[in-house]
Amino acid sequence: xxxxxxxxxxxxxxxxxxxxxxxxxxxxxxxxxxxxxxxxxxxxxxxxxxxxxxxxxxxxxxxxxxxxxxxxxxxxxxxxxxxxxxxxxxxxxxxxxxxxxxxxxxxxxxxxxxxxxxxxxxxxxxxxxx
Amino acid sequence: xxxxxxxxxxxxxxxxxxxxxxxxxxxxxxxxxxxxxxxxxxxxxxxxxxxxxxxxxxxxxxxxxxxxxxxxxxxxxxxxxxxxxxxxxxxxxxxxxxxxxxxxxxxxxxxxxxxxxxxxxxxxxxxxxxxxxxxxxxxxxxxxxxxxxxxxxxxxxxxxxxxxxxxxxxxxxxxxxxxxxxxxxxxxxxxxxxxxxxxxxxxxxxxxxxxxxxxxxxxxxxxxxxxxxxxxxxxxxxxxxxxxxxxxxxxxxxxxxxxxxxxxxxxxxxxxxxxxxxxxxxxxxxxxxxxxxxxxxxxxxxxxxxxxxxxxxxxxxxxxxxxxxxxxxxxxxxxxxxxxxxxxxxxxxxxxxxxxxxxxxxxxxxxxxxxxxxxxxxxxxxxxxxxxxxxxxxxxxxxxxxxxxxxxxxxxxxx
Numbered sequence: 001x002x003x004x005x006x007x008x009x010x011x012x013x014x015x016x017x018x019x020x021x022x023x024x025x026x027x028x029x030x031x032x033x034x035x036x037x038x039x040x041x042x043x044x045x046x047x048x049x050x051x052x053x054x055x056x057x058x059x060x061x062x063x064x065x066x067x068x069x070x071x072x073x074x075x076x077x078x079x080x081x082x083x084x085x086x087x088x089x090x091x092x093x094x095x096x097x098x099x100x101x102x103x104x105x106x107x108x109x110x111x112x113x114x115x116x117x118x119x120x121x122x123x124x125x126x127x128x129x130x
Numbered sequence: 131x132x133x134x135x136x137x138x139x140x141x142x143x144x145x146x147x148x149x150x151x152x153x154x155x156x157x158x159x160x161x162x163x164x165x166x167x168x169x170x171x172x173x174x175x176x177x178x179x180x181x182x183x184x185x186x187x188x189x190x191x192x193x194x195x196x197x198x199x200x201x202x203x204x205x206x207x208x209x210x211x212x213x214x215x216x217x218x219x220x221x222x223x224x225x226x227x228x229x230x231x232x233x234x235x236x237x238x239x240x241x242x243x244x245x246x247x248x249x250x251x252x253x254x255x256x257x258x259x260x261x262x263x264x265x266x267x268x269x270x271x272x273x274x275x276x277x278x279x280x281x282x283x284x285x286x287x288x289x290x291x292x293x294x295x296x297x298x299x300x301x302x303x304x305x306x307x308x309x310x311x312x313x314x315x316x317x318x319x320x321x322x323x324x325x326x327x328x329x330x331x332x333x334x335x336x337x338x339x340x341x342x343x344x345x346x347x348x349x350x351x352x353x354x355x356x357x358x359x360x361x362x363x364x365x366x367x368x369x370x371x372x373x374x375x376x377x378x379x380x381x382x383x384x385x386x387x388x389x390x391x392x393x394x395x396x397x398x399x400x401x402x403x404x405x406x407x408x409x410x411x412x413x414x415x416x417x418x419x420x421x422x423x424x425x426x427x428x429x430x431x432x433x434x435x436x437x438x439x440x441x442x443x444x445x446x447x448x449x450x451x452x453x454x455x456x457x458x459x460x461x462x463x464x465x466x467x468x469x470x471x472x473x474x475x476x477x478x479x480x481x482x483x484x485x486x487x488x489x490x491x492x493x494x495x496x497x498x499x500x501x502x503x504x505x506x507x508x509x510x511x512x513x514x515x516x517x518x519x520x521x522x523x524x525x526x527x528x529x530x531x532x533x534x535x536x537x538x539x540x541x542x543x544x545x
Binding site: 010027029031032033036042043044045063064065066067068069070071072074075078079090091092093094096097098100101102104105106114 | 152155156159160163164165178179181183184185186187189190193208269270271274286287288289290291292293295303348372373375376417496516517519520521
């Protein structure tokens with residue numbers, strides 16, 4: 001599981017550290033780079049091309065590129081094909097707008113935690129067996 | 131803590147209805163996330179919320195209109211998912227939910243009082259072109275780059291949902307590119323070492339933009355060493371940089387309005403310089419083309435961002451009275467306003483005669499392949515090449531406009 005670090009809640013948690021964890025090495029444009037129908041990354045130049053984000057705890061630097069990101073993230077949260085939570089390093093107004101709108105329209109949440117680069121780099125799986 | 135005016139607090143409390151309340155909540159959240167001390171008024175908006183990207187687009191629009199949304203500033207529409215002039219690009223029979231949703235979303239934003247421009251290049255028409263120093267809302271990524279860099283208007287990139295919210299409350303967080311400090315160049319990209327042939331390559335602006343996007347990483351960069359750049363060339367830099375890296379602003383020393391000199395761009399502060407080489411540009415050209423060269427050419431897509439009148443004139447000159455080969459589809463996307471200007475100049479019929487299809491309201495890199503974009507496609511747009519590879523999955527050749535025209539006329543790939 002992931003030990004959730006301290007940070008600023010852009011969309012309030014909690015985040016379940018036992019969720020399946022995915023780390024994106026580069027920012028992602030949700031519109032054009034991610035398919036909300038399947039929940040997978042379709043940007044061929046992205047290092048995690050083909051990766052599914054559906055239901056995953058996703059650590060990513062932030063979004064980039066197209067201005068369609070809020071709508072596609074919100075749509076994925078609505079469909080259940082989006083991340084279960086996001087841990088990001090860039091104060092990203094477009095990810096927040098998508099998650100807030102999905103919460104307002106559908107009561108579906110995707111917590112977003114802003115952390116320092118050092119905390120982001122230290123995110124790693126730890127055993128939860130005792 | 132963001133300081134709010136009495137009016138802003140009224141909206142937040144829901145006294146202006148649920149639509150104004152949600153809009154204010156989104157703008158306040160954006161202000162908190164970006165650390166803005168307060169909001170500032172804007173003078174116009176160009177919005178992408180009108181582009182249908184799933185049921186949320188429709189539900190959000192219905193929520194706004196039912197919840198009493200009103201606009202505070204002139205608001206213009208970005209390109210739509212669908213083309214009203216060429217519905218065959220996305221036949222309703224094959225895509226009933228998407229097409230009906232996109233039509234209803236277009237209708238709602240018109241009902242809200244938006245100007246129906248349906249273009250990603252609103253700056254190519256007088257009423258969609260902000261002035262120097264104006265605070266505005268830009269959304270579509272090339273338009274954000276163009277507003278900031280080429281016109282000196284001030285906007286951050288407000289994605290869909292946020293863009294219409296800002297147009298409704300007429301305010302945005304005072305942060306980022308709205309501030310003087312946020313617009314200062316913090317790095318220089320020196321292009322003066324490029325060879326004369328690289329500097330004369332008609333695709334230099336597209337390649338330079340693609341490089342800039344991959345290199346800038348959130349910084350405002352001043353490009354130094356370009357002798358000249360037309361407005362269409364600056365548009366190509368903005369579009370290429372926005373697609374490959376999300377660049378919202380750049381300067382071109384001696385050309386763009388906040389960079390009369392390098393010192394003006396950097397505010398006299400010493401910054402690091404990176405030198406661009408021919409090899410860097412070759413690498414970018416390699417990224418933009420995925421074709422092996424053995425495929426049969428099927429289509430040529432131009433007009434990403436929407437073609438200007440000047441670009442259509444160049445196309446007509448290059449065609450020189452010849453017709454496109456019957457086996458090749460040539461699609462040129464543009465706005466209703468530019469199309470009307472082509473009518474006035476008698477060019478619409480000239481292009482129809484040449485087998486060139488003009489497509490309004492939309493772009494072709496997200497058009498279903500059933501429309502004929504099902505094989506090797508040539509484009510002179512770095513942005514089309516970047517997105518088309520992933521969204522359509524077709525092999526792409528990025529080339530000059532002249533090479534695109536010669537290939538379309540001869541029916542085979544000429545580079």
